[in-house]
Amino acid sequence: MMKIIGALIIIFSLTMIGFQAASMFSNRPKEIRRIIIGLQVLETEICYGSTALPQALLHVAKRVRGNVGELFYLASGFLTHYDGLSTSDCWEMAIDKMWGKTVMKKPEKEILLHLGKILGQSDRSDQQKHIRLAVINLQSEEEEARNDQKKYEKMCKSLGFLGGILAVILIY
16 A cells, blocks of 8 residues: 555656756746837837836736746846946846746846847837847747747656656656
8 A cells, every 4th residue: 555655656746846947947938028019118108108218128027927927027126226237237237137937048148138238228229229229130039939938848748757757667
Protein backbone atom coordinates (compact mmCIF):
# COMPACT_ATOMS: atom_id res chain seq x y z
CA MET A 1 0.00 0.00 0.00
CA MET A 2 2.82 2.40 0.86
CA LYS A 3 4.50 1.68 -2.46
CA ILE A 4 1.36 2.59 -4.35
CA ILE A 5 0.95 5.85 -2.41
CA GLY A 6 4.63 6.68 -2.98
CA ALA A 7 4.31 5.90 -6.68
CA LEU A 8 1.24 8.12 -7.00
CA ILE A 9 3.01 10.97 -5.21
CA ILE A 10 5.99 10.69 -7.56
CA ILE A 11 3.79 10.60 -10.67
CA PHE A 12 1.69 13.50 -9.41
CA SER A 13 4.76 15.60 -8.52
CA LEU A 14 6.49 15.14 -11.86
CA THR A 15 3.22 15.72 -13.71
CA MET A 16 2.84 19.06 -11.90
CA ILE A 17 6.40 20.00 -12.83
CA GLY A 18 5.49 19.31 -16.46
CA PHE A 19 2.36 21.46 -16.15
CA GLN A 20 4.42 24.26 -14.59
CA ALA A 21 6.87 24.16 -17.50
CA ALA A 22 3.93 24.17 -19.92
CA SER A 23 2.44 27.23 -18.22
CA MET A 24 5.60 29.17 -19.02
CA PHE A 25 4.99 28.53 -22.71
CA SER A 26 1.36 29.62 -22.44
CA ASN A 27 2.05 32.74 -20.34
CA ARG A 28 4.80 34.21 -22.55
CA PRO A 29 2.48 35.25 -25.43
CA LYS A 30 0.04 36.73 -22.92
CA GLU A 31 2.73 38.88 -21.31
CA ILE A 32 4.03 40.03 -24.69
CA ARG A 33 0.47 40.98 -25.65
CA ARG A 34 0.17 42.98 -22.42
CA ILE A 35 3.36 44.86 -23.23
CA ILE A 36 2.05 45.62 -26.72
CA ILE A 37 -1.20 46.94 -25.27
CA GLY A 38 0.75 48.97 -22.71
CA LEU A 39 2.92 50.52 -25.40
CA GLN A 40 -0.12 51.38 -27.51
CA VAL A 41 -1.71 53.09 -24.50
CA LEU A 42 1.60 54.88 -23.86
CA GLU A 43 1.67 56.07 -27.46
CA THR A 44 -1.85 57.45 -27.09
CA GLU A 45 -0.98 59.19 -23.83
CA ILE A 46 2.18 60.78 -25.23
CA CYS A 47 0.96 61.73 -28.70
CA TYR A 48 -2.68 62.57 -28.27
CA GLY A 49 -3.04 63.22 -24.56
CA SER A 50 0.14 65.31 -24.32
CA THR A 51 0.73 63.68 -20.95
CA ALA A 52 4.10 63.94 -19.24
CA LEU A 53 6.01 60.66 -19.29
CA PRO A 54 5.74 59.77 -15.55
CA GLN A 55 1.97 60.32 -15.60
CA ALA A 56 1.64 58.50 -18.93
CA LEU A 57 3.47 55.48 -17.53
CA LEU A 58 1.24 55.57 -14.45
CA HIS A 59 -1.89 55.60 -16.65
CA VAL A 60 -0.54 52.61 -18.55
CA ALA A 61 0.17 50.78 -15.28
CA LYS A 62 -3.45 51.25 -14.24
CA ARG A 63 -4.72 49.80 -17.52
CA VAL A 64 -2.40 46.78 -17.86
CA ARG A 65 -2.57 43.85 -15.46
CA GLY A 66 0.07 41.66 -13.94
CA ASN A 67 3.83 42.00 -13.97
CA VAL A 68 3.72 44.18 -17.07
CA GLY A 69 1.57 46.74 -15.29
CA GLU A 70 4.02 46.64 -12.40
CA LEU A 71 6.86 47.34 -14.84
CA PHE A 72 5.18 50.55 -16.02
CA TYR A 73 4.32 51.48 -12.43
CA LEU A 74 7.93 51.08 -11.30
CA ALA A 75 9.23 53.10 -14.25
CA SER A 76 6.81 55.89 -13.37
CA GLY A 77 7.84 55.79 -9.73
CA PHE A 78 11.55 55.86 -10.56
CA LEU A 79 11.02 58.83 -12.88
CA THR A 80 9.11 60.67 -10.18
CA HIS A 81 11.42 59.95 -7.23
CA TYR A 82 14.88 59.99 -8.78
CA ASP A 83 15.52 63.47 -10.17
CA GLY A 84 19.13 62.89 -11.22
CA LEU A 85 18.47 59.78 -13.31
CA SER A 86 17.63 59.82 -16.99
CA THR A 87 14.48 58.28 -18.39
CA SER A 88 16.60 55.52 -19.89
CA ASP A 89 18.13 54.67 -16.51
CA CYS A 90 14.75 54.61 -14.77
CA TRP A 91 13.25 52.43 -17.52
CA GLU A 92 16.22 50.04 -17.32
CA MET A 93 15.99 49.84 -13.52
CA ALA A 94 12.29 48.97 -13.75
CA ILE A 95 12.97 46.28 -16.36
CA ASP A 96 15.83 44.79 -14.34
CA LYS A 97 13.71 44.68 -11.20
CA MET A 98 10.68 43.07 -12.84
CA TRP A 99 12.24 40.81 -15.46
CA GLY A 100 12.81 37.88 -13.13
CA LYS A 101 9.09 37.78 -12.36
CA THR A 102 8.12 37.42 -16.01
CA VAL A 103 8.40 34.47 -18.39
CA MET A 104 9.62 36.60 -21.25
CA LYS A 105 12.96 36.04 -22.91
CA LYS A 106 15.96 38.11 -23.93
CA PRO A 107 14.60 39.42 -27.29
CA GLU A 108 11.68 41.14 -25.57
CA LYS A 109 14.02 42.65 -23.00
CA GLU A 110 16.31 44.00 -25.72
CA ILE A 111 13.37 45.57 -27.55
CA LEU A 112 12.19 47.29 -24.37
CA LEU A 113 15.68 48.45 -23.40
CA HIS A 114 16.19 49.94 -26.84
CA LEU A 115 12.86 51.74 -26.58
CA GLY A 116 13.83 53.09 -23.16
CA LYS A 117 16.80 54.89 -24.71
CA ILE A 118 14.41 56.86 -26.92
CA LEU A 119 11.61 57.64 -24.46
CA GLY A 120 11.67 61.20 -23.25
CA GLN A 121 14.65 62.08 -25.47
CA SER A 122 12.91 63.34 -28.60
CA ASP A 123 9.72 64.94 -29.86
CA ARG A 124 6.34 63.21 -29.90
CA SER A 125 6.41 62.06 -33.50
CA ASP A 126 9.83 60.45 -33.09
CA GLN A 127 8.74 58.69 -29.90
CA GLN A 128 5.60 57.52 -31.68
CA LYS A 129 7.70 56.00 -34.48
CA HIS A 130 9.92 54.18 -32.01
CA ILE A 131 6.96 52.91 -29.98
CA ARG A 132 5.34 51.61 -33.16
CA LEU A 133 8.60 49.93 -34.18
CA ALA A 134 8.83 48.28 -30.76
CA VAL A 135 5.22 47.10 -31.11
CA ILE A 136 5.97 45.58 -34.52
CA ASN A 137 9.05 43.81 -33.15
CA LEU A 138 7.08 42.55 -30.15
CA GLN A 139 4.32 41.28 -32.41
CA SER A 140 6.83 39.12 -34.25
CA GLU A 141 8.12 37.84 -30.90
CA GLU A 142 4.53 37.12 -29.85
CA GLU A 143 4.01 35.08 -33.01
CA GLU A 144 7.18 33.12 -32.29
CA ALA A 145 6.04 32.59 -28.69
CA ARG A 146 2.69 31.26 -29.92
CA ASN A 147 4.49 28.84 -32.23
CA ASP A 148 6.66 27.68 -29.31
CA GLN A 149 3.52 27.26 -27.22
CA LYS A 150 1.93 25.05 -29.88
CA LYS A 151 5.09 22.96 -30.16
CA TYR A 152 6.14 22.56 -26.55
CA GLU A 153 3.18 23.02 -24.22
CA LYS A 154 1.62 19.61 -24.78
CA MET A 155 5.07 17.99 -24.87
CA CYS A 156 5.96 19.38 -21.41
CA LYS A 157 2.74 18.07 -19.92
CA SER A 158 3.28 14.63 -21.44
CA LEU A 159 6.93 14.49 -20.44
CA GLY A 160 6.06 15.34 -16.85
CA PHE A 161 3.59 12.47 -16.63
CA LEU A 162 5.80 10.02 -18.51
CA GLY A 163 8.83 11.07 -16.45
CA GLY A 164 6.83 10.26 -13.33
CA ILE A 165 5.97 6.83 -14.63
CA LEU A 166 9.62 6.22 -15.60
CA ALA A 167 10.80 7.29 -12.15
CA VAL A 168 8.35 4.89 -10.51
CA ILE A 169 9.49 2.04 -12.76
CA LEU A 170 13.14 2.75 -12.03
CA ILE A 171 12.60 3.03 -8.28
CA TYR A 172 10.45 -0.07 -7.91
